[in-house]
Amino acid sequence: MEAISEVHTIGVHRVAIGDVQRGAVREFMRGERAAIVYSDPPWGEGNLRYWRTHAKDTSRPLWSEFVEEWTSSVSAALIPGGAMFVEMGLRWADSFSDSLASVGRPVTARWTTLYGPPSKLLPVALLYSGPSLRDAFDPSPLRGPTLPRECVREAAHAMRLDALPSEFRGAVFDPCCGKGYTARAAVASGMMFRGIELNPKRAAVTVEWLRSHP
Numbered sequence: 001m002e003a004i005s006e007v008h009t010i011g012v013h014r015v016a017i018g019d020v021q022r023g024a025v026r027e028f029m030r031g032e033r034a035a036i037v038y039s040d041p042p043w044g045e046g047n048l049r050y051w052r053t054h055a056k057d058t059s060r061p062l063w064s065e066f067v068e069e070w071t072s073s074v075s076a077a078l079i080p081g082g083a084m085f086v087e088m089g090l091r092w093a094d095s096f097s098d099s100l101a102s103v104g105r106p107v108t109a110r111w112t113t114l115y116g117p118p119s120k121l122l123p124v125a126l127l128y129s130g131p132s133l134r135d136a137f138d139p140s141p142l143r144g145p146t147l148p149r150e151c152v153r154e155a156a157h158a159m160r161l162d163a164l165p166s167e168f169r170g171a172v173f174d175p176c177c178g179k180g181y182t183a184r185a186a187v188a189s190g191m192m193f194r195g196i197e198l199n200p201k202r203a204a205v206t207v208e209w210l211r212s213h214p
Contacts, residue, residue: 003027010210013193017203025073033079034173036155038148041176043089055199071099083130083155093125105129111140131158148185166190180206
């Protein structure tokens, strides 16, 4: 299977169907770096395999190998001094944090947020690596599309991107973009979106939302 099978361009935004572990980030972001990353990658080996099965991919990579490729390639796709938010299951948050530190993106803040539908909420870690945020910023009560939206806005403020015309604010990147919550956050902050998704059906939801919100 190739790293990227398809790329959709929607105005200033781009969404690819691809596999992070096969080098999709390096191929997709070649020559470009994002200002902000917000992502919810798989949590552990079982979840990694679940999403691959969901995308009709029968490969069985090790989660440790996935984390190594994710953290190294995504870090390389982020500008120096950029901001990175990662949602991660509590059980795997420390090892993911260690991997980020090993590639020069140490976690500088961490919160516990709630993930999932109201009837089945799970506590998860929200890891942050980047410039200092305001002391009053607390994303822990947020969930759903509100969480990435407010995180991207706060990072843009910390980096003073919100003071720039939109064409100079750069891109928000999500290498596991699913149905597009990070894409919505990018648009809300007047920024370009770059996304990769393994599952074509989930990627299509993101693409259609971007087309309907030019």
